[in-house]
Amino acid sequence: MLEHLTEQPADKILALMQAYREDPRDNKVDLGVGVYKNAEGVTPVMKAVKAAEQKIWEAQTSKAYTSLAGEPQYIEGMIDLVLNGAVDRARIGAVTTPGGTGAIRQAMELIQRTSPDATVWVSNPTWPNHVSILNYLGMKHKAYSYFDTATRDVDFAGMMADLANVAAGDVVLLHGCCHNPTGANLTLDQWKEVVALINEKGAIPLIDIAYQGFGDGLDADAAATRLVAGSVGECLIAASCSKNFGIYRERTGILMAIAGDEKTAKLSQGMLQFLNRQNYSFPPDHGARIVATILNDAELRKMWEEELEETRLSMLNLRQQLADELKRLTNSDRFNFLAEHRGMFSQIGTTAEKVEKMRADSAIYMVSDSRLNIAGLNDKTVPLLAKAIVDAGV
Incomplete structure (x- = not known):
């Protein structure tokens, strides 16, 4: 063999x-x-992370499995951090994943199972692993213009011209902030035009937000993601805690599926948990518990936000x-x-x-x-x- x-x-x-x-x-x-x-x-290692780990060490009495979705306080904390009420909670399914990469992989598998004929549109250029995962899964994908190497800015006209070819049911992969690899980002007005086009075409946005807090601040960096999520019927969001919490090796991410209604959200939640079970059973917990501890402790959260702002x-x-x-x-x-x-x-x-x-x-x-x-x-x-x-x- x-x-x-x-x-x-x-x-x-x-x-x-x-x-x-x-x-x-x-x-x-x-x-x-x-x-x-x-x-x-x-x-x-951030001071807030060290302090959270100390709290966990002192309080934790078991290393038994978590749920298939992961630690509930982590999931709720991350939904609030990324979306801040932009979408009715009842419309959101969510699971913990091994890093943002795991969230992207689970999102692709969800698309493959539910819309096998969909084309996934990715920016040119994009993070190489986006295309690598799509190729590995044998999924159809196309590139849309994004970066103008002459101006070193977003080629917005080219982007919109390419996305005009998106078909109903296709998926458009967007970087929520701090575009990787270019560092060039859409303005909020441009985001509004992208949302209008996605809605007109009947496409589904998949947002990869891996650097919230690294650009213009926690809320400013999430503004585009909140705009998209609150303006479309369905949306997938892959978020990572590697950078903004500095816990790269803990592999801490989350995948959110925003559905059109509560009933569909429950179906999405079940499918996300099923995918977790098939790929790695229960998600890793330590990083998620660190994040949950920080986000749910006023003193630690303040410490973390100050450290992140310094970064x-x-x-x-x-x-x-x-x-x-x-x-x-x-x-x-x-x-x-x-x-x-x-x-x-x-x-x-x-x-x-x-x-x-x-x-x-x-x-x-x-x-x-x-x-x-x-x-x-x-x-x-x-x-x-x-x-x-x-x-x-x-």
Whole structure:
């Protein structure tokens, strides 16, 4: 049996991480892996998370299975955090998942079971795992225009032109905030136009919101998701706690299915729990319990929100520093988009050859599509990156 296995293509980001580790140069800069790092290059455990874990350790008396849906306080807390009453709770089915990736996978399987002929529309570019999962499941998918490499902004006209071809029952995958990999986001007015088109076409939105709190703030980052969810008959939402709670390895996510009425929501809840059972039985609990503890404790929640805001402002400061340094080196405003983008990532809109030149000449490691992790920078490495960008002729 095993001799019939074939070699699978290496994950580009994981391969980049390995190359970075093997690079002996002291001035190397890792801007590939998508995790937040502080000025010391460490991905810290939040103080609120440590305090929540202490509370859990002191109070927890069992490690028995949770329910198929997961910890109820986590589910209710996350529905409130993401939607804040934008949708009647009775219309929402929800389950805990192993990270945001698990939520996306469960969403795709739900689509496959209920609408096997549906085409899933994804932005060009998008997070690579979106397309990888769709390909693995053998699901039909098409790309819609999103990023203009000349302006480094959203190609909204192209996006709307492509989405005009969406058919009734198709699924449109949207990034709720802090678009990965580009960092370029729709305005709220543009979101309203997208919602109107989705409703006109009879399509279903699937929102991936993995960076709430990393862009313009917790509520501002959720505004588009709340607008979409409150304006359509049906909607799927995949949310992650990896970034905004800093609990990457705990694999903590949630999938919400918003139905047209309470009866259908109950059917959705049953199907979501069935999918959990088939794929991993009971969902992991520790990360979900950390989040639930924080969201349901006023003191811990305040601590967490303050830490998250500090993280957000740190990334905005790094963006501005990089834009300013590039302006100084080039005497041009053409890199101002870096300060305007939001979230962990920006795509600088250059070729794979120039990205490779930056790696070879300056030990700058970023994904070949020119996505760079802003959170991988610090005061010392911003000038190194800026010089590498200029030297490479970006």
